[in-house]
Amino acid sequence: MAITAALVKELREKSGAGMMDAKKALTAVDGNMEEAMDWLRTKGLATAAKKSGRTAAEGLVAVKVENGVGVAVEVNAETDFVGKNAEFQSMVADIANAALSVDDVDALKAADIDGKTVETVVTDAIAKIGENMSVRRMAKVSGDVVGTYIHTAAADGMGKIGVLVALKGGDEAFAKQVAMHVAAADPRPQSLSEADLDPAVVAKEEKILTDQARESGKPENIIENMIKGRMKKFFGEVTLVNQSFVINPDVSVGQAAKDAGAEILGFVRLEVGEGIEKKEEDFAAEVAKTMGG
Structure with a gap:
């Protein structure tokens, strides 16, 4: 039986599994939807469907700079515990690396990490760690110099708030100062100018x-x-x-930039969970959810 895109889409929606896993499942069972669901459950890949309705407002923002291009990526999970998980941190770092070569979140989800799409990597992590997760946002800047700042760091290059600042001229030390300003300013800057x-x-x-x-x-x-x-x-x-x-x-x-021989070209500020309506839960309930999966 031909495995059509529509069939793959249907299985993805039913199972919560990634595109490649859905295609593999359908191929393995010659397109039978029920057997494909069983195949995914056997592999532990359909468990994501049970998690997908749960609010993922925690997680990490990671920043990465390479050859004058800076990227910030927000990857969400349900609890703050997961942000401290070494496997989750490693996955977020890999996703940030992948983001350097794409321009938007949709392209990032389809990007490759060791032969798997980012979407599949996240689905696998949902099944293993037991929490809903999502790659929510990414943003890029570029310039002669790109400075970064992480607030409430959980690991190298990732934390609760990630800031990028791109300069024409200037140096990394000044770019980092501006990034620190962007993180701390009240009110937050809404635009460059x-x-x-x-x-x-x-x-x-x-x-x-x-x-x-x-x-x-x-x-x-x-x-x-x-x-x-x-x-x-x-x-x-x-x-x-x-x-x-x-x-x-x-x-x-702006005057500080002129004094430093720099022009600010752009900035990005991502904070974990901003704009997500988070359900209030007590600490005991959060622990119980984490232990129960």
């Missing part, structure tokens, strides 16, 4: 500030100046080059 800021964010803020200024009842020309001043303050808070540099608050990050 005003030009890169989401127009919808700018329009929303301008409307709020305009409404606030008009409530003052002052003349229109004064209101216009109030709005300009408040928007300037807003840009200074949320754009990286305009923020006060945490290393030297007397200057902006």
Whole structure:
């Protein structure tokens, strides 16, 4: 029987197994769906289906730099325990290495690690470690110099927050200082400069500030100046080059870059689990889940 892409897709959805494993299973049983499910269960590869509905909001962010290209990858698991697991850390490091040669998460999932796709490697780890896992995000920067910073490091090049900063000119020491700023800044920089800021964010803020200024009842020309001043303050808070540099608050990050003979080309900040709605559980329940698989 011909093993079609549709058949492989159906088995993947039913089993939670990776694409290559689903294809192997169907090939082994001549396309019989029920027997293919049994084949996957026998190999321990269908257990991922039971885990796939569970929230994976923990894990690690890994950063890797090679030949002026930096990549940050977030790989999630269900509990903080797994982030301390040496096998999980090794897998995350391999995934970060694979990410250097691709441009997005979909391509990363299909990338090769020792003859297996990243997706299959993760599925195998789910079956072995017993938690839901996912490769959630990746981002890249490139420049003459790429600096990195890991906050709350669990192992070399990976932790809870990973930052990359790409420079034209400058040096690695300054790039790392800027990366530390990106990790620590409050509020977090939303873009490199005003030009890169989401127009919808700018329009929303301008409307709020305009409404606030008009409530003052002052003349229109004064209101216009109030709005300009408040928007300037807003840009200074949320754009990286305009923020006060945490290393030297007397200057902006952009000015510090000029003083260092550098231009900041881009940055990435990934934090484990940001944006994921995490179910609150007590510590005992987390331990029980980890021990029970």
